[in-house]
Amino acid sequence: MGELAHSEGIELREEDKMSQKSITKAILKDLANGKFDVRKGAPFPQEMAQPYGERLTTLMKEYDDELKPEWIVKDAKNKDAIYHEYFEWNNTVAGEQWRIQQARELVNHLVFIDVKDSRETPYRAFVSVTNAEGEKVYVALKTALDNPSYLKELIGKLKTTLQNGIVFLNLLEAHI
Numbered sequence: 001m002g003e004l005a006h007s008e009g010i011e012l013r014e015e016d017k018m019s020q021k022s023i024t025k026a027i028l029k030d031l032a033n034g035k036f037d038v039r040k041g042a043p044f045p046q047e048m049a050q051p052y053g054e055r056l057t058t059l060m061k062e063y064d065d066e067l068k069p070e071w072i073v074k075d076a077k078n079k080d081a082i083y084h085e086y087f088e089w090n091n092t093v094a095g096e097q098w099r100i101q102q103a104r105e106l107v108n109h110l111v112f113i114d115v116k117d118s119r120e121t122p123y124r125a126f127v128s129v130t131n132a133e134g135e136k137v138y139v140a141l142k143t144a145l146d147n148p149s150y151l152k153e154l155i156g157k158l159k160t161t162l163q164n165g166i167v168f169l170n171l172l173e174a175h176i
Helices: 002-007 014-033 046-062 067-077 091-108 141-146 150-173
Strands: 109-117 119-126 126-130 136-140
Touching: 046 067, 046 109, 091 126, 091 136, 136 141, 141 150
Parallel strands: none
Antiparallel strands: 109 119, 126 136
């Protein structure tokens, strides 16, 4: 509620600000005492979820209950940081990885405009699937729709996304 009010230019009352701080502290306490796990497709091993989550929670406390990727990278530069090895520190390799990520963003943000009966319908031009060799590749949505294996994978991904969205929605609505 505080974020919404703030984004609409409404000034929060002092007691609302205090209440918001209390809620944030309670959430951080839950994080500090909680159990972390990985989401499907995480780029790090499951056994690292707990130490990574604990360190990020500690880092949040150092930055007034907020977290920015830049702060995580700064923290990870310390060779003793729990997630130091997660990051690529060779700038030549990291530069190539960044360009690959930019390519993913490029492909992921293109839409195809299907025009039928003077009606335009936008949809994703390309989707990410696992090919027969087990590699992640992009294919045209039409290709995926015509391939039973790709179609099954995409339906599974969508189900997971929707289930996660429902859990998140319930969590948010519980705090209204």
